[in-house]
Amino acid sequence: PLEEIRESVELKEVSFEYEVGRPIIKDISLRVKAGQMFGIVGKTGAGKSTIIHLISRLYDPTNGEILIDGVNVKEIKNHDLRKHVGIVSQETYLFVGTIADNIRYANPDSTMDQVIEAAKAAYAHEFIIKLPDAYDTIIGAGGVGLSGGERQRLSIARAILQKPSLLILDEATSAMDTQTERKIQEAIDELKEGCTIIAIAHRLSTLRDADQLAVIEDGKLLEQGTHEEL
Numbered sequence: 001p002l003e004e005i006r007e008s009v010e011l012k013e014v015s016f017e018y019e020v021g022r023p024i025i026k027d028i029s030l031r032v033k034a035g036q037m038f039g040i041v042g043k044t045g046a047g048k049s050t051i052i053h054l055i056s057r058l059y060d061p062t063n064g065e066i067l068i069d070g071v072n073v074k075e076i077k078n079h080d081l082r083k084h085v086g087i088v089s090q091e092t093y094l095f096v097g098t099i100a101d102n103i104r105y106a107n108p109d110s111t112m113d114q115v116i117e118a119a120k121a122a123y124a125h126e127f128i129i130k131l132p133d134a135y136d137t138i139i140g141a142g143g144v145g146l147s148g149g150e151r152q153r154l155s156i157a158r159a160i161l162q163k164p165s166l167l168i169l170d171e172a173t174s175a176m177d178t179q180t181e182r183k184i185q186e187a188i189d190e191l192k193e194g195c196t197i198i199a200i201a202h203r204l205s206t207l208r209d210a211d212q213l214a215v216i217e218d219g220k221l222l223e224q225g226t227h228e229e230l
């Protein structure tokens with residue numbers, strides 16, 4: 001089973017299309033070394049989030065393969081992927097269920113105290129206790145809807161509880177006021193400790209801490225290197 005990332009997360013000649021004949025990811029190869037922070041930069045619609053969907057197996061590549069420590073993600077049990085790959089984003093997968101169950105998605109055995117502790121650390125507790133049934137509020141289809149910023153904070157709470165080996169950060173703090181954004185950034189910085197990280201942003205300046213960077217344009221890998229090289 002997947003315990004930690006020892007070597008790398010690798011995309012090998014990966015292509016993908018949501019609809020037949022409309023390629024979105026075009027022959028991308030890249031290697032994220034264990035323990036590093038790898039930044040992916042590109043304009044809106046470039047295909048950045050799609051790459052994350054492929055790594056987390058929401059979709060499988062049309063061509064090529066994705067390897068974690070040399071093992072094709074298709075061979076890794078769903079349960080293991082869910083446990084070890086943490087995604088922080090405004091589009092994080094939320095299922096129909098209570099807020100509490102959504103936070104302990106990757107760690108179903110967590111106690112209510114642990115759930116609340118994680119929510120507090122992610123600055124999600126404040127909005128959760130204002131919901132009709134607080135942590136027991138049902139979200140998702142038919143349930144209470146959440147804003148992008150609230151979804152993002154929920155995903156941070158989930159990741160704090162999860163302590164993933166691979167942490168994926170899909171930037172979208174634009175929907176938030178600056179004070180909330182700063183708090184969230186602090187929570188994220190703490191979360192990063194000890195993880196292999198893939199961080200997505202629109203601008204290079206947001207990824208100052210990245211060890212390696214890839215620039216994606218129109219589904220293609222335009223260039224790759226360190227800050228100095230780019």
Ligand code: ATP
Binds near residue numbers: 050
């Ligand atoms: P942003 O910076 O705005 O988040 P992105 O780089 O993450 O953009 P993606 O979400 O990966 O971009 O989308 C890449 C392309 O794939 C876009 O043209 C988008 O319309 C298309 N796309 C995304 N999701 C789907 C889907 N479920 N079905 C069909 N096309 C999709």
Ligand code: MG
Binds near residue numbers: 048049050170
């Ligand atoms: Mg995106």
